[in-house]
Amino acid sequence: MPAKCRRSRTKFTEEQLKILIDAFNQKPYPGYAAKKRLALQVNTEESRIQIWFQNRRARHQFPKRPGERLDARQGRGPPAEQTPGRGDRRSRTSYTNSQLQTLIEEFKVNPYPGIDSREKLAKEIGVPESRVQVWFQNRRSRQNTQKEREPGEAVDQGQNQGQDLRDGTVQGTATT
């Protein structure tokens, strides 16, 4: 096995879970600052907190209603306080040209980098691993929508895409 694909599964302790669940019950859509605070509290990364909340919202019912953003005709519930997205977000990461170039080069080689590749890349360009992951997500998604616009080209990818060989272990010829 060349490189790890997925990050190893996080095991939350009872105590951590207690804090997380409690926070979730109070606010299922925490803003960036709240997530960071929680991350500190339970001694884990903010990205793990984000994933945890995503999964929790998807699999458990919770009192607050996200779809209410379009509604809000009644003054019953606290409004923006729990609204998704619109609260405080992580400030936008701005990539330099050379950082972008590194990312794009890697994307050509392997659009589905595993955790090892992502961390390596992150370290190389000096950006958190979670930002690298998001960059790849956006890149893949937007590449797909652009293909639909101009489908008249042969695709190198073939139908056998990522899932199997996400991590190519393609080291060696790095930068010139």
Place this chain on the structure above:
DNA sequence: CTCCTAACTTAATCACCTT
């Protein structure tokens, strides 16, 4: 093996900036 759930995916959308 089955069940729960962390990790991951796409697609849509939000937010903010530049043109």
Place this chain on the structure above:
DNA sequence: AAGGTGATTAAGTTAGGAG
């Protein structure tokens, strides 16, 4: 206003580990 792109979301999938 339109375009680009990073950040966040919902919904669905993959996989690790406990029972």
